[in-house]
Amino acid sequence: MGAKIAKPLLVLGGGIGGVAAALSLARRGRRVHVLEKAPDLTEIGAGLQLAPNAMRVLDRLGVLDRIKDVAVFPQTLMLLDIATAKRLKTVDLGPAFIARYGYPYIVMHRSDLLAILVEACRDSGLVSFETNKEAVAIEDLHDSAELSCRDGSVYRTEALIAADGLWSLARRTLFSDDPVQTPKYVAYRGTIPISEITLYARPDDLLIWAGPEMHLVQYPVRGGKLYNQVAVFKSDRFRSDSDDWGTPEELDQHFSKACPYVIEAVKEVGRGRRWPLFDRNPIAHWARNRVVLLGDAAHPMLQFLAQGACQALEDGVCIADCMDRHMPDVARAFVAFQNTRFLRATRVQMTARFFEHFWHPKDAAADLRNAYLASHAPDDYAEFDWVYGTRGDGQPCLESNRPLFTDETWATQI
Ligand SMILES: Cc1cc2nc3c(=O)[nH]c(=O)nc-3n(C[C@H](O)[C@H](O)[C@H](O)COP(=O)(O)OP(=O)(O)OC[C@H]3O[C@@H](n4cnc5c(N)ncnc54)[C@H](O)[C@@H]3O)c2cc1C
Numbered sequence: 001m002g003a004k005i006a007k008p009l010l011v012l013g014g015g016i017g018g019v020a021a022a023l024s025l026a027r028r029g030r031r032v033h034v035l036e037k038a039p040d041l042t043e044i045g046a047g048l049q050l051a052p053n054a055m056r057v058l059d060r061l062g063v064l065d066r067i068k069d070v071a072v073f074p075q076t077l078m079l080l081d082i083a084t085a086k087r088l089k090t091v092d093l094g095p096a097f098i099a100r101y102g103y104p105y106i107v108m109h110r111s112d113l114l115a116i117l118v119e120a121c122r123d124s125g126l127v128s129f130e131t132n133k134e135a136v137a138i139e140d141l142h143d144s145a146e147l148s149c150r151d152g153s154v155y156r157t158e159a160l161i162a163a164d165g166l167w168s169l170a171r172r173t174l175f176s177d178d179p180v181q182t183p184k185y186v187a188y189r190g191t192i193p194i195s196e197i198t199l200y201a202r203p204d205d206l207l208i209w210a211g212p213e214m215h216l217v218q219y220p221v222r223g224g225k226l227y228n229q230v231a232v233f234k235s236d237r238f239r240s241d242s243d244d245w246g247t248p249e250e251l252d253q254h255f256s257k258a259c260p261y262v263i264e265a266v267k268e269v270g271r272g273r274r275w276p277l278f279d280r281n282p283i284a285h286w287a288r289n290r291v292v293l294l295g296d297a298a299h300p301m302l303q304f305l306a307q308g309a310c311q312a313l314e315d316g317v318c319i320a321d322c323m324d325r326h327m328p329d330v331a332r333a334f335v336a337f338q339n340t341r342f343l344r345a346t347r348v349q350m351t352a353r354f355f356e357h358f359w360h361p362k363d364a365a366a367d368l369r370n371a372y373l374a375s376h377a378p379d380d381y382a383e384f385d386w387v388y389g390t391r392g393d394g395q396p397c398l399e400s401n402r403p404l405f406t407d408e409t410w411a412t413q414i
Contacts, residue, residue, distance in 0.1 A: 002153065004146070007033040010157040012135055012147065012170065014041045016110070016309045017295025018163030019117040020316030023061050026126040028320050034127060035147070035155070037134035041118050045275070046189045047221045047228030048110040049206070052388045054310035055103035057317050066116045071106040072220045074206040079373065082211030085259040088370055092378040093206070100381050101388045107206060107228070109191065109221040110309070135164070138173050138291065145290045159330045160291045161319060163312070166278055168297035175293060176283050183302065183356050184238035185277040186246025190270035191226040197268070209262050212362035214254045216262055231255065231269045232277070232303075234360070246274050277302055279353070282346040287334035294319060294337075299345035304355035307348050307387065315341060348387060 009025065011018045014036030022032040050058075050071075058064050077091040091097075093105045121127035137148040138160070145160040162170030166180065203224055209216040214233035221228045233254040235246040248271040255266040279302045286293040295312035319337050326333035361369050376383075 004154045004156045007155055007157050009033065009159045009161075010035065010145075010147065010155055011161045011163055012138075013163035013165060013295070013297070014038070014118075014129060014131070015043070015163060015165055015295065015312070016114060016117070017165075017297075017312030017315060018161070019114060019121060020057070020061065020313045021161050021163060021294055021319050022127045023063075023117055023121050023124070024316045024320035025323065026121060026124040027061065028324055029126070030320075030323070031126045032121075032128075033155075034121075034129045035133040035135065035149070036129065036131045037150075039132050041114065041129060041131060043110040043114045044273075045110050046191045046230070047107055047219060048113060048309055049219070049306040050106050050108065050113075051307070051310055051384075052098075052101035052103035052105060054313045055106065056101075056390070057310075057313040059103070060317050061117070061120065063116050063120050066120075067106070067108065067113070070112045070116075070221075070223050071108040072203075072222075072224055073104050073106055074219060075204040076378075077105070077206045078208070080207065080209050082209040082214065082216065082258045082262055085209075085261060088210075089373040089376070090378045091381075096379045097381060101384075102390070105206075107219040107221055109226065109228070112222060113309075135169055138162070138170050140174055140289050140291055142289050158290060159323075159334075161294050162291060162297050163294045165296045166280070166300040168293065170291060171283075171293055171297050174288050174291055175285060178280055178283070180278040180280055180300075182238070182276060182278050183234070183353070184245070185232055185234050185302075185356070187230055187232045187275040187277060187303070188248070188251055188269050188271065188273075189228070189230040189275065190272075191221060191228045192268055194220060194225060194227045197227050208359070209258065210359045211258065212366075213360050214258075215359050216255070216258070216266060218265065229265060229269050231266050246276060248274075279349060282342075282349050284342050284346075285338065286342060287331070287338040289331050290334070292319070292334035292337060299342075299349050301345075301349040302352040302356065304359060305348060305352040305387075307352065311345055311348055315345075351387075 009032045011022050011032055011034045014034050022034050025032050058067055075094050079089040080087055098104050134150040135147050136150050139146040145157050147155045203220055207218040217230040219228055235250055237245040279300045286298045294315045301308050318341055322337040323333045326336055
């Protein structure tokens with residue numbers, strides 16, 4: 001075996017969470033090394049909705065101008081009945097929304113976001129990346145952590161931030177081997193050039209067509225050049241021991257019950273790859289000596305609130321804040337991060353689960369949902385404050401309103 005490679009600060013995973021954390025740490029003058037198992041630092045998938053809580057963080061990371069160049073700024077979020085095309089609710093995302101939260105609600109291509117974050121990391125001169133580096137073992141050595149890769153290389157670090165996603169090796173090995181959970185939904189998604197859209201795509205709207213056990217989300221990305229569509233439905237063929245569920249045939253069968261506009265639109269959604277929707281039960285412990293979980297590794301959530309990447313971005317700035325406050329005590333910084341973040345992330349995770357029922361009700365439950373929506377004006381934003389808002393002093397609301405644990409009780413947590 002070759003010599004162990006020493007890296008004082010190591011991030012595992014070059015997704016949005018890991019790269020945002022690396023950039024945030026670099027902004028505080030810290031040198032970071034990122035390991036990614038894929039051959040390239042790129043995102044597969046399509047569009048991403050980024051709410052004001054994510055925009056606030058991107059501003060702190062100093063990349064907002066670049067983001068604005070490629071983002072789209074919808075003026076309304078519209079919820080429509082998927083069968084009748086009746087408009088159920090409009091949320092005004094215009095000036096009143098921006099004035100309330102200080103930032104707009106944007107949509108963009110997820111690979112554009114990652115590319116901007118990676119470029120900012122490289123420009124900082126403090127972040128180095130290695131791709132084709134798949135971690136296969138992680139050891140907590142109390143005063144350090146050791147990470148072994150499939151190619152035989154071994155890294156020794158004083159601080160390991162594990163941002164290795166839903167299937168996190170770090171979570172499984174050192175924290176919790178809890179099974180993934182699924183509401184048996186699957187997503188098909190993709191973008192097509194806006195010029196190829198056969199039906200009128202509304203450039204200023206984020207559209208959500210919702211009905212029993214299915215919905216379609218539509219919005220433009222990449223400065224309006226591409227149109228993004230995500231078709232989501234509950235699979236009748238789900239089996240936990242098989243991958244043969246959520247098939248393209250089921251996609252067509254579900255959406256055949258939709259209105260003609262949606263049926264036509266879904267024909268344009270690629271069938272090449274499906275994304276089963278998974279989350280995990282929340283866990284309260286993300287920090288263990290010199291290892292901490294971040295992003296989906298810590299709090300994987302269903303996409304029904306469009307907050308997974310937003311929360312990973314919040315984690316990215318919070319970890320840098322905590323390291324600033326507590327270094328050189330890495331273990332303490334990691335527990336402070338966990339304590340600051342876990343209730344808020346858990347709230348978002350649990351609310352996302354509830355939103356399965358909010359998007360997909362039928363019969364009386366649909367009447368109840370629609371009556372509730374009708375009782376709120378397009379600029380009534382109170383329901384969003386807890387997740388999009390600030391603490392009141394303009395700072396990001398990274399933590400739960402009432403943390404269970406304070407920094408002072410950190411020692412009891414490990
Ligand atoms: C259909 C769908 C739509 C979504 N829409 C939205 C949305 O609109 N808004 C939003 O905020 N969120 C959305 N999300 C959620 C969002 O995509 C995720 O929460 C976010 O990407 C998590 O980022 P992450 O960096 O924590 O994890 P990941 O993106 O999973 O990144 C983990 C990285 O770690 C690498 N890795 C894993 N294991 C290893 C290993 N052993 N060794 C080395 N590298 C490793 C992976 O290759 C990957 O690059 C959506 C999710 C889905 C499925």
